[in-house]
Amino acid sequence: MKEIYLDNAATTRVSDEVYAELMDKYKNVYGNASTLYGLGRQAREVMESSRETIAKSINANPDDIIFTSGGSESDNTAVMQTAIARKSLGNHIITTAIEHEAILKPAAALEKMGFRITYLPVDEYGNISLDDLKAALDDETILVSIMTGNNEVGSIMPIHEIGELLKDHQAWFHTDAVQAYGLLDIDVKRDHIDLLSTSAHKINGPKMIGFLYKRNGINFPPLIKGGDQETKRRAGTENVPAIAGFAKAVETITPEEKAHRQEKYLKFKKYIADKLTANGIDFEVNGRITEDNLNHVFNIWIKGISTYVLQTNLDLAGIAVSGGSACTAGSIEPSHVLVAMYGKDSPRISESLRVSFGRYNTYEDLDKLVDSITQIVTRIKSKEVKS
Numbered sequence: 001m002k003e004i005y006l007d008n009a010a011t012t013r014v015s016d017e018v019y020a021e022l023m024d025k026y027k028n029v030y031g032n033a034s035t036l037y038g039l040g041r042q043a044r045e046v047m048e049s050s051r052e053t054i055a056k057s058i059n060a061n062p063d064d065i066i067f068t069s070g071g072s073e074s075d076n077t078a079v080m081q082t083a084i085a086r087k088s089l090g091n092h093i094i095t096t097a098i099e100h101e102a103i104l105k106p107a108a109a110l111e112k113m114g115f116r117i118t119y120l121p122v123d124e125y126g127n128i129s130l131d132d133l134k135a136a137l138d139d140e141t142i143l144v145s146i147m148t149g150n151n152e153v154g155s156i157m158p159i160h161e162i163g164e165l166l167k168d169h170q171a172w173f174h175t176d177a178v179q180a181y182g183l184l185d186i187d188v189k190r191d192h193i194d195l196l197s198t199s200a201h202k203i204n205g206p207k208m209i210g211f212l213y214k215r216n217g218i219n220f221p222p223l224i225k226g227g228d229q230e231t232k233r234r235a236g237t238e239n240v241p242a243i244a245g246f247a248k249a250v251e252t253i254t255p256e257e258k259a260h261r262q263e264k265y266l267k268f269k270k271y272i273a274d275k276l277t278a279n280g281i282d283f284e285v286n287g288r289i290t291e292d293n294l295n296h297v298f299n300i301w302i303k304g305i306s307t308y309v310l311q312t313n314l315d316l317a318g319i320a321v322s323g324g325s326a327c328t329a330g331s332i333e334p335s336h337v338l339v340a341m342y343g344k345d346s347p348r349i350s351e352s353l354r355v356s357f358g359r360y361n362t363y364e365d366l367d368k369l370v371d372s373i374t375q376i377v378t379r380i381k382s383k384e385v386k387s
Contacts, residue, residue: 001318004365008202008358009151009179009297010322014245015204015359021248022206025241033238034229043240050247054211057250058196059187066212066233067243071178074197074212075102075145077223077234078174082143082195083110085220089170090140096120096128096157097340098150100176104336107145116140122340126155126287133162141171148180152337152354153287154297156180163192172218178202178210179294182253183262194218200242204359205249209242265295265357268366272298272355275370281377286338286352298355299338301348305377310353317372322354 005013014022025046031039033047048062055062068074083093095107097119107117118136120128128146137144144166149156159175166173174195177186182203188196195218199210214233226235253261269289276283286299302310307323314321323335334349342348355369 004319004368006355006357006361006365006369007320007322008361009354009356011201011207012204012358013360014206015249015252017252018205018245018248022241022245025244029240029244031240033240034227043238047238047240047243050243053247054250057186057253058181058213059189060213061216063231064188064213064216066214066230067238068210068212068234069208070201070210071100071176071197071199072102073223074199074210075100075176076106077212078195078197079103079106079143079145080110081220081223082172082174083113083115086142086172087115090142092116092118092138092140092142094118094120094133094136094141094144094146094171096122096146098122098126098152098155098337099145099147100151100178103145103147103176120146122155124341126150126153126337126341128157130158130161130165134165137165137169137171139170141169143174144171145174145176148175148177148184148186149294150337151179151297152335153299153341154179154294155287156184156292156294159193160191167192179297182250183258183294183296185255185258188213188215200246200249203249203253206242206245209239209246211246261359262291262295266291266293268357268361268363269295269298271363272300272366272370275366276300276373279370279374281374284348286341286348296357298357299352300355301352302373302377303347303351305380306350307352309380310351310373310376313376314353314369314372317368319369319372321369322356323352 029043029046031043033040033043051062051065055065093115095103111117120132122128146157146162148159163173172194175193176197178197178199181198194215196213201207222233222235224235229235229238282303284301286301311321311323338349338352
């Protein structure tokens with residue numbers, strides 16, 4: 001049975017181009033980039049060339065890119081180290097109720113340390129209000145951390161407007177761009193972004209490699225302490241093959257490719273919705289189907305069928321989907337994103353699926369998904385009628 005993978009918001013398959021790059025570098029560029037002899041210099045040249053490629057993708061300066069182990073480390077560094085570095089200026093941090101746990105858990109830890117955290121609410125589409133942000137800002141605010149796009153429902157935040165609002169305020173502006181990087185046009189200078197997090201495995205790159213963009217002039221102590229790698233900003237021997245693989249993944253995503261993927265995934269959403277409707281499935285979209293969303297993420301409420309039952313039966317049919325963020329999928333806790341959007345008593349919380357598309361998905365995959373959902377719903381509803 002062919003496995004159909006529709007959980008690309010959780011992770012993506014390494015592309016053929018990236019795989020070839022990784023194998024080449026693991027075999028041929030194995031020196032430590034911090035050493036002075038030839039193999040080390042070769043590794044450093046590969047690393048710095050990759051840094052330039054990655055920096056260019058967000059209109060950053062190469063020196064502003066810090067390689068990390070991924071999005072979680074980048075997020076933790078941005079939040080925790082900003083708080084440590086700027087506590088003399090204030091103790092207030094603003095974020096949203098629908099951030100990834102890599103932001104929410106550091107924020108919760110800081111609350112226990114005496115910091116004041118404001119969690120901006122969202123509407124039924126997963127969007128914040130700029131008026132709420134303006135009202136929350138005060139003289140004690142030292143950091144605003146708002147994701148570029150949500151990993152469960154795909155809502156896109158007004159990053160440019162937030163950057164404009166904060167450019168003359170003391171608060172640093174951090175955005176978790178892990179889901180949006182590779183799909184949206186991101187320009188840290190245009191949007192006045194001070195700190196930005198990404199992860200390679202969301203764009204068909206390798207796992208355990210990401211970067212933190214830190215604008216020149218932003219200073220805080222490193223989260224990972226030890227050696228002087230990354231110009232004393234992040235200790236640990238650099239993973240040069242993974243860095244090269246990350247750069248290769250970035251090279252394959254041109255501005256035209258980003259637009260193409262967003263357009264393709266929007267068509268995928270509409271196709272699934274139309275077919276479910278034609279098959280008589282009672283469902284609603286969590287969020288909405290519009291161009292101004294991260295269209296690789298499609299969250300749907302299948303009314304009357306539990307997420308667990310849907311996900312388990314789809315797995316048996318060879319289809320991989322999610323009930324929410326992969327980082328909390330093993331938990332019995334409801335999706336904090338859907339709770340923030342619809343309230344903790346909404347049936348959507350326990351009856352929704354997240355389908356997420358990637359580079360290798362086809363309409364054949366979508367047909368199998370819809371047919372399987374239809375069969376599952378029909379079978380369960382039929383049993384309910386008989387009982």
